[in-house]
Amino acid sequence: MLVRLLWKPLPESWPEAAPQRSAGLRGLAARVWEVAAGVPRDDDVERRVRRGAMQAIVRESFQQTVAEQDSEHRGPAAFAEAWKARLAAVLAQETVEVTGWGEITIAELDIDLGWSLYEAASRARAEAIARAVATPGCRRGADDGPTVSFEFSIAADGDGSLGRVQYAICESCGVGLLKKISFSPEWHCCGFGTLALRELETRHPALTWYTTGQYAHAQGFYQRYRHRSDSPWTADQHPCPHF
Ligand SMILES: [Zn+2]
Incomplete structure (x- = not known):
């Protein structure tokens, strides 16, 4: 849904989506008009462009907030606030440069x-x-x-996979090895790492878990998690001879 709202063309009727049937009728009427005229109406095109430009501004402010996550590590609520503040700052300007759109004059857009x-x-x-x-x-x-x-995967209904967890276990030695845990940047700091590690403990409660140590940026996270978890997570790099 997040992707659809920020990346896909917005329906003409959004945000107050009309009932399906009248939208269909209206769409049909518009198409008949377009065929009759041979070209789309100018004001339709202009309105579509303005809507697209506003969407691009909201999207770019989102992406810039995502880009700060490496240093800011904002949780969901703080992220929403930072995104909002960034958007407010952009909309307070007279013009803004948006990737792929060039210079946009804010006064020409629908702020609402x-x-x-x-x-x-x-x-x-x-x-x-x-x-x-x-x-x-x-x-x-x-x-x-x-x-x-x-x-x-860690997934949400309607949004598909948000990230992936790869691991291996050795039953005979009683060890588990977390190989890789990867989430795209827009889903960092959402608690999914903890969710994934708890899942490992739930699926294989009797194992001692190890991490590969390849993911330097995640080390702090593992350290903190180890102190909270009852499972004997360890950073030992030689879990068992079978890996
Ligand atoms: Zn083994």
């Missing part, structure tokens, strides 16, 4: 549409975070010896 879009997208993000769960996942390929590799 911008804020509706921000509210809807921000709510969609919060809902995706609240709904996110681990998928059943699957076994990955064939392993040599007693180790077994698995993969699962």
Whole structure:
């Protein structure tokens, strides 16, 4: 939903979507008019461009807020506030340069549409975070010896996969190895790392877990998690001879 709101062309009737049937009739009427005229009406095109420009502004302010996550590590609520503040600052200007759009004059845009879009997208993000769960996942390929590799996703209904977790276990040695945990930047600091690690402990409660240490940026997170978790997570890089 977040992606649809920020990246896909907005329906003409958004944010107050008309009932399906009248939208269909209206669409049909518009098409008949266009065919008769041979070209789309200028004001339609202009309105569409203005809506697209506002969407681009909201999207770019979102992406810039995402880009700050490496240094700011904002949780969902703080992220929403920072995004809002950034959008407000942009809309307070006379003109703004937007990637792919050049210079846009703010006064020519529908400010209310911008804020509706921000509210809807921000709510969609919060809902995706609240709904996110681990998928059943699957076994990955064939392993040599007693180790077994698995993969699962953290996903939200309607938003698909938000990130992926890859791990392997060795039953005979009683160890689990977290190989990789990856979320795209827009889903950083949403608590999914903790969700993923808890999931590992739930699926394989008897194992001692190790991390590969390849992901330097995640080290702090693992350290903090280890102190909160009952599971004996360890950073030892030689979990068992079978990996
Ligand atoms: Zn082993």
